[in-house]
Amino acid sequence: xxxxxxxxxxxxxxxxxxxxxxxxxxxxxxxxxxxxxxxxxxxxxxxxxxxxxxxxxxxxxxxxxxxxxxxxxxxxxxxxxxxxxxxxxxxxxxxxxxxxxxxxxxxxxxxxxxxxxxxxxxxxxxxxxxxxxxxxxxxxxxxxxxxxxxxxxxxxxxxxxxxxxxxxxxxxxxxxxxxxxxxxxxxxxxxxxxxxxxxxxxxxxxxxxxxxxxxxxxxxxxxxxxxxxxxxxxxxxxxxxxxxxxxxxxxxxxxxxxxxxxxxxxxxxxxxxxxxxxxxxxxxxxxxxxxxxxxxxxxxxxxxxxxxxxxxxxxxxxxxxxxxxxxxxxxxxxxxxxxxxxxxxxxxxxxxxxxxxxxxxxxxxxxxxxxxxxxxxxxxxxxxxxxxxxxxxxxxxxxx
Amino acid sequence: xxxxxxxxxxxxxxxxxxxxxxxxxxxxxxxxxxxxxxxxxxxxxxxxxxxxxxxxxxxxxxxxxxxxxxxxxxxxxxxxxxxxxxxxxxxxxxxxxxxxxxxxxxxxxxxxxxxxxxxxxxxxxxxxxxxxxxxxxxxxxxxxxxxxxxxxxxxxxxxxxxxxxxxxxxxxxxxxxxxxxxxxxxxxxxxxxxxxxxxxxxxxxxxxxxxxxxxxxxxxxxxxxxxxxxxxxxxxxxxxxxxxxxxxxxxxxxxxxxxxxxxxxxxxxxxxxxxxxxxxxxxxxxxxxxxxxxxxxxxxxxxxxxxxxxxxxxxxxxxxxxxxxxxxxxxxxxxxxxxxxxxxxxxxxxxxxxxxxxxxxxxxxxxxxxxxxxxxxxxxxxxxxxxxxxxxxxxxxxxx
Numbered sequence: 001x002x003x004x005x006x007x008x009x010x011x012x013x014x015x016x017x018x019x020x021x022x023x024x025x026x027x028x029x030x031x032x033x034x035x036x037x038x039x040x041x042x043x044x045x046x047x048x049x050x051x052x053x054x055x056x057x058x059x060x061x062x063x064x065x066x067x068x069x070x071x072x073x074x075x076x077x078x079x080x081x082x083x084x085x086x087x088x089x090x091x092x093x094x095x096x097x098x099x100x101x102x103x104x105x106x107x108x109x110x111x112x113x114x115x116x117x118x119x120x121x122x123x124x125x126x127x128x129x130x131x132x133x134x135x136x137x138x139x140x141x142x143x144x145x146x147x148x149x150x151x152x153x154x155x156x157x158x159x160x161x162x163x164x165x166x167x168x169x170x171x172x173x174x175x176x177x178x179x180x181x182x183x184x185x186x187x188x189x190x191x192x193x194x195x196x197x198x199x200x201x202x203x204x205x206x207x208x209x210x211x212x213x214x215x216x217x218x219x220x221x222x223x224x225x226x227x228x229x230x231x232x233x234x235x236x237x238x239x240x241x242x243x244x245x246x247x248x249x250x251x252x253x254x255x256x257x258x259x260x261x262x263x264x265x266x267x268x269x270x271x272x273x274x275x276x277x278x279x280x281x282x283x284x285x286x287x288x289x290x291x292x293x294x295x296x297x298x299x300x301x302x303x304x305x306x307x308x309x310x311x312x313x314x315x316x317x318x319x320x321x322x323x324x325x326x327x328x329x330x331x332x333x334x335x336x337x338x339x340x341x342x343x344x345x346x347x348x349x350x351x352x353x354x355x356x357x358x359x360x361x362x363x364x365x366x367x368x369x370x371x372x373x374x375x376x377x378x379x380x381x382x383x384x385x386x387x388x389x390x391x392x393x394x395x396x397x398x399x400x
Numbered sequence: 401x402x403x404x405x406x407x408x409x410x411x412x413x414x415x416x417x418x419x420x421x422x423x424x425x426x427x428x429x430x431x432x433x434x435x436x437x438x439x440x441x442x443x444x445x446x447x448x449x450x451x452x453x454x455x456x457x458x459x460x461x462x463x464x465x466x467x468x469x470x471x472x473x474x475x476x477x478x479x480x481x482x483x484x485x486x487x488x489x490x491x492x493x494x495x496x497x498x499x500x501x502x503x504x505x506x507x508x509x510x511x512x513x514x515x516x517x518x519x520x521x522x523x524x525x526x527x528x529x530x531x532x533x534x535x536x537x538x539x540x541x542x543x544x545x546x547x548x549x550x551x552x553x554x555x556x557x558x559x560x561x562x563x564x565x566x567x568x569x570x571x572x573x574x575x576x577x578x579x580x581x582x583x584x585x586x587x588x589x590x591x592x593x594x595x596x597x598x599x600x601x602x603x604x605x606x607x608x609x610x611x612x613x614x615x616x617x618x619x620x621x622x623x624x625x626x627x628x629x630x631x632x633x634x635x636x637x638x639x640x641x642x643x644x645x646x647x648x649x650x651x652x653x654x655x656x657x658x659x660x661x662x663x664x665x666x667x668x669x670x671x672x673x674x675x676x677x678x679x680x681x682x683x684x685x686x687x688x689x690x691x692x693x694x695x696x697x698x699x700x701x702x703x704x705x706x707x708x709x710x711x712x713x714x715x716x717x718x719x720x721x722x723x724x725x726x727x728x729x730x731x732x733x734x735x736x737x738x739x740x741x742x743x744x745x746x747x748x749x750x751x752x753x754x755x756x757x758x759x760x761x762x763x764x765x766x767x768x769x770x771x772x773x774x775x776x777x778x779x780x781x782x783x784x785x786x787x788x789x790x791x792x793x794x795x796x797x798x799x800x
Contacts, residue, residue: 025479028462032435035432035459035461038459038462039459039461039462039465042459042461042462042465042466043465043468043469045465046465046466046468046469046470047469049471050470051470051471051474051477052466052470052474052477052478052479053462053465053466054479055457055459055462057455057457057459059435059438059439059442059455059457061435061439061442062428062438062439062442062453062455065439065442065443065445065446065453066442066446066452066453068443068446069443069446069447070446070450070451070452071449071451074423074451074452077451077452078452079425079452079454079485079488080488081481081484081485081488084481084484085479085481085485088479088480088481
């Protein structure tokens with residue numbers, strides 16, 4: 001990216017995505033290969049009055065060394081100051097900006113997947129708590145690197161691949177618009193209005209039907225649907241995901257029955273690719289899990305805690321978004337989950353609960369793993385308390 | 401560096417420098433350009449049973465953005481979790497490995513030096529406390545980068561400059577020996593035995609005499625000399641500096657009289673070069689300071705606080721060391737201070753005091769600035785309480 005593009009990207013991240021307020025401390029998460037973007041964002045943050053930009057740098061090669069050599073019983077260890085940092089940032093009402101996207105694809109492929117599954121870093125458990133309490137205004141955006149471009153566009157020369165990936169990211173980020181913020185406001189308005197509608201309909205359950213998928217997910221009466229725009233507890237609006245194309249809620253973790261097959265590869269936070277994921281649920285619990293790659297890793301992950309085998313999120317993605325239309329697997333959840341409707345194992349979003357009782361019924365877990373099940377062939381139907389069936393999203397087109 | 405050299409470097413850092421113990425958490429401090437060394441060290445640490453390698457990554461371009469844009473009254477702010485991390489690491493009896501050496505020479509040159517001076521990061525106040533309590537086994541080694549090589553060898557092609565700097569560093573680190581640890585053990589034994597001897601001699605003062613230098617420095621009866629090898633409170637020996645060639649103590653800050661002339665350029669932490677430094681002391685205090693470059697900067701620095709114009713350290717460096725012989729200015733205190741005998745304005749080392757009373761008599765300051773006065777022409781003589789004069793180091797050769 002040239003300097004002008006870097007500056008426009010940074011402005012979108014800081015001014016609109018995180019909506020950084022003067023005097024805030026901002027956590028900035030990056031990784032090798034993303035230096036130029038990280039520095040542009042830090043610069044913009046200080047221009048907008050940040051009190052401090054706290055860089056959180058994650059080097060996957062160091063993680064590889066750990067998985068390779070560290071003692072088995074240490075692999076789940078996280079220094080206590082990692083969580084304390086996030087809790088303190090939340091308490092101080094800070095901001096957070098994260099650059100997503102694979103850094104070193106395939107780096108852990110030859111290692112023991114069970115050991116890899118034990119080390120969840122750079123994910124930190126306390127992040128979920130702080131986000132759940134809406135203490136931070138935060139945003140995640142994709143940060144392109146040559147290695148990522150090669151993964152997504154393996155047929156192209158490295159420079160071409162990078163140019164193509166960057167072009168796609170600028171497109172889905174609406175940075176190819178003269179006024180990206182206006183474009184985002186309009187898209188967000190649309191998604192928020194659908195979320196409002198779904199919340200009002202008070203469906204008792206959703207039924208999913210398509211190739212390899214036949215599942216009913218119970219919904220919680222006190223849980224709302226949300227989209228695009230969040231607000232902190234102090235009322236700072238922000239865009240947690242850029243791009244975002246989803247409308248989502250947290251379901252009843254005890255009422256999920258049937259089976260789903262992923263419609264796109266799932267890429268774990270450490271770059272592991274999970275293909276052809278099949279999960280069968282009984283009474284909310286994943287009782288069978290198969291995949292053609294990283295099966296043992298996934299099976300280990302869902303035994304991590306009581307909630308790891310239950311759903312924390314269901315998200316609907318229409319075909320008006322920009323990601324699905326590119327028909328590209330980005331190997332990055334931020335993008336791929338916005339390409340198609342998806343569900344997530346693990347932690348729910350208590351901020352979607354209107355009351356304590358509903359929050360208490362939502363799923364709890366240290367993990368949160370989204371995977372895509374949506375496609376042109378998937379139909380999602382709402383079921384009311386009276387058993388009425390109402391078309392919601394058929395082949396990516398809203399029916400509500 | 402090729403992989404074999406990286407592995408040998410990492411082994412020296414982890415096994416010998418920090419003397420990492422199985423089960424320890426290790427803080428690993430690096431910066432852009434040092435990725436390969438950082439990863440080799442992390443790998444070795446995990447091989448040696450580290451519980452966790454906690455990367456502390458410092459990006460000076462983000463610091464530049466801060467100095468450029470942040471509000472004046474925020475520049476001294478350090479997030480509380482920076483200090484808490486170090487304190488927790490010390491409490492847990494962790495280890496620390498730091499790679500020194502300029503990362504982006506001149507990066508802050510066009511910015512307001514007063515604002516730059518307010519932001520002391522990556523230095524963290526609590527580090528001094530934890531080191532003072534001897535809670536960590538730690539080591540600092542030089543980590544070469546192309547930018548550093550260009551600074552040290554500006555006349556060479558970039559690749560040649562880097563090769564030359566790396567060659568010099570491997571030489572001073574004894575990594576060009578078949579058994580670097582044996583070479584270091586022998587060198588450390590020599591330095592430690594001199595330190596022991598000097599401590600036993602209980603000199604009342606040292607007299608310095610050479611071209612441009614004629615100075616007497618009073619010593620504190622309760623202060624010991626140290627060198628090379630430190631031990632944690634729990635008895636883990638380690639090598640805080642690699643390379644190290646000095647034998648040092650903290651003198652009586654009230655009994656320094658005479659004048660000194662620097663024998664090599666002094667490089668300040670922000671890269672400013674001070675040449676031909678002349679300082680005259682009366683009753684311990686610098687009463688006259690001249691230099692051919694950065695004179696005003698130095699005069700400002702020694703007015704920073706009460707102790708800034710007094711000595712906190714005297715260090716003797718013999719001509720058996722490897723750094724001075726290279727006749728190279730490295731622009732890195734770790735190396736440059738070990739090239740020749742030096743003294744330091746500012747903070748003393750209370751851990752050298754045998755008792756509280758002696759510690760209380762040592763100099764206190766926010767600054768600690770080493771500058772070299774040693775040369776082939778400098779003779780250093782010990783003066784006993786009875787006025788006897790005992791040759792100590794004449795032209796770089798030990799007389800004791």
